[in-house]
Amino acid sequence: MNLTREIAQLCYEVQFENISDEIQDRVKYLLLDYLGVAIRGAKTESSIPVHRFCSVRQDVPGGVPVIATELRVDAPYAALAMGVAAHSLELDDVVNAASLHPAVSVMSAALAAGYLAKSSGQELIAAIVAGYEVTVKLGIALDPAAHYARGFHPTGTCGTLGAAVAAAKIFKLDPDGITHAMGIAGSQAAGSMEFLADGAYTKRFHAGWSAHSGLIAALLAKEGFTGPQSIIEGRFGFLHAYSGSSDPEKVLAGWGRPYEVMNTSIKPHACCRYKQGAIDCILQIVNDNELLPDDIERVQVSILKAGFALVAEPPDKKMNPSSVVDAQFSMPFGAAVAIVNGSAFLDQYSLENVSSPGIRELMPRVFCTEDPEIEKEFPQKWPAKVEITSKVGKKYFARLEYPKGDPENPLTWNEIISKFASLATTVFSRNVCSDIVTQVRGLENMTEVVELINQLKKP
Template identity: 45%
Template sequence: MIAESTRDNIFPVKQPLVLPVNTNGETKKDTVRKKSQERFLMSKQLHRFSTRALALQCAILRGELLSEVIRDRVRYLLLDFLAVTLRGSILPSSQTVYAMLRSGAFGSCNDEHGVTILGRAERMEASWAALANGVASHGLELDDVENESSLHPGVVVFPAALALAESLKSNVEDFYAAVVAGYEVTLRVGAALHPAATYERGFHPTAICGALGATAASARLLNLSPEQTTMALGIAGSMAAGSMAYLDEGAWTKRLHPGWSSHAGIVAARLAQAGFVGPTNILESRYGVLHAYSSAGDVSKLERHQDDEPLIMKVSLKPYACCRYMHGPIDCLLKIRQQHSPEPEQIAHISCGVLTGGRGLIMDPIEQKREAQNIVDAQFSMPYGAAIALLTGKAGLSVFTDSWLANPQLRSLMQRVECYTSSELDAHYPAEWRAAASVEMRDGRIFEESIRYPLGDPHNPLSWEQLEARFHELVSPVVEDEAKRLEIVERVRTLQAMNIL
């Protein structure tokens, strides 16, 4: 039997709202589902750390029982996703994906069977639309992120959930449930992997965990049973991939990772729905995700305790157009600039304290990071982030450009940036992404700052008003009509039906 406490928490048993009811007050569909869940629990040795347990939590989640606080968080993150995806749709990397889809190799769905590609007129089958939107969403390096898992959940969950919900004509309650389930799986698996160990092996956590999270969201929208959801996750485990080799050459493949994960999630869920068999222990087995993609996997991180809030509540937004590991030091340097206005020519030395978990992304090798050659390089260069913050007082999209990359004053300042790691900063990682920075002037003055929660963290959040301003700033080149942008914002803030697209 499913414990009553399970029914009462954030993952309660799903019941359709309108169906014929039997004499016990249960619908026929609900009775079948309950018996399936009971068989699932009794026929398997269901461990609280298992793939099956995670699948069960997703399958029985009910959107209508989510608190308004959680629903508001879904809407908040959705608006952020739409902002970065619409703006990302005009990037060259996104354009190549649209060209591939237009080639006809994957068929055309420019009719009622196709779903929306954000920022575009053409439509495609759901899994390919998810790929296109996922690629666009990750191109700016402005998409949401979570501390413990060190990954980007929104760009894998929303492309799959939006595309499939549109295709299935899902109700908004199922959409809420799918998004929360997708974030939960993505972030729980990400924490269990131990991101530093995954980076060390050369894998991108967003790509690995994202395929599983997109699958969870898709499975929930398809109303899969716990057994089918387990199979879907097992299938997705063979689709999870994402190399960190993009760091060496400024390649676009990082942008592909969430797109492919979203695509894989829909395909995996549909395969499971059709009866395709996958492994039932894809996370915890000796050949499973936690062992294949990490040397420090911790299966206990998969467990959800009854009093835990959904992990979607722990997600941060990114105010700066670069790797999240750069944001803390940038916050410190922006404050130093605001308070002391150091003249760039008089700066002798800049020191940035970064987290060990991110040093391979933004710090090492420091000589290479000081010589960033393209925008992707700049987005993962602490010397670039530090120099641009001090020069301009900004770190948004407008200053991660080729023209700034070629600026002689910026290139000179980048050579004066040093980075370090310390046990003091790492002591609270990954729960807290602390950072520090100092600027030493040629006359001997030293300005220092530190931060506990970088801007955008749930403990230091952007308000709805700030998020809406960011939406207009990002989206205006794509949706020039302010009235249309305001309409999108209003539809997201109310979200009474799946009519946002």
């Protein structure tokens, strides 16, 4: 059996009755996080043109509601809109070892497919588990640094295949069908990192397009369309085409032990994950020592090599963000906004703060360096280290092994519910938000996920 078919067989075998209570709970935890981000993300400036684009495809038979809107559109376009929304805040979940965001692709496709197929909550849970597993295992096998070096965004590339698997599971495809769905998805996997040049919205588009393309792949496979059965390992397959140092053995290594949903991190800060540990350290120093911006002479931030080009280079660009996307990928901005505002959540990543004189004045005092000491622990850990020097010469240090939100340093269920409420109450009443939390926490008892998705329509 070749690798692609072996993956398909393993995905087929992911059945709800074989999923532990712990894994089920984790899926619901991640789903609630996704929904909060997608609800608030539907209001962003990048989501509005997507909604206009999708609106000409609304009111179709079998149309799927788009979260937090009045739209009801073809399922692949619902997946597109939801994926873009969920990736627009830089608050979506992430798997450190794969350096990608699985929910935005997998859950967007699974929910749209689930509505179409009138799937049960149990079927949705199994589809999400399988979709995450494929997305993350491919990301690890590619070698994230090598994948980035070729200019690819792993959320867009790996997410396309994971979304296809999740949708194929929803449609109850057999191993052959899942194989073909992945094969078709492999011809659509895309996502250029060139958005870093000017803060374009295309990073957000990658998530939506991967969900859209993955769902189309599963729909085509369902109708008998074929894809190459060696799409993962073949001479011109995914691993060879998208990386110069991929390792096929890593795809199956540790499969399901535990499932990758258990290795998925939640973001407490609205920015690139490579900044988040440093922001945790900065907030710890500032809060513990009651430091004010005017007290600070220098902020020294150690950045992991894998993320240095994303958040620290080129220095002139990172010191002069011109958009919210630029700011989300600027460590100097992230450090300054955390010091000035005492937080780095959604409200802090605004155009107003991008041009704020107080933040701009502090940014040149932030210095980013690579650090061999923290590099030794990566990627098993994502350590962060910060040193702040005051204007009177006093030095303050902070270091952590795992950023807040990592499985080893997790947000509690109450913290996830609080994060969800802070985002979702921008669209829905607190009573509706409470109902959504209840539905998600009882997902395994839901006869049709249509019930949940209908609750997510804009009132």
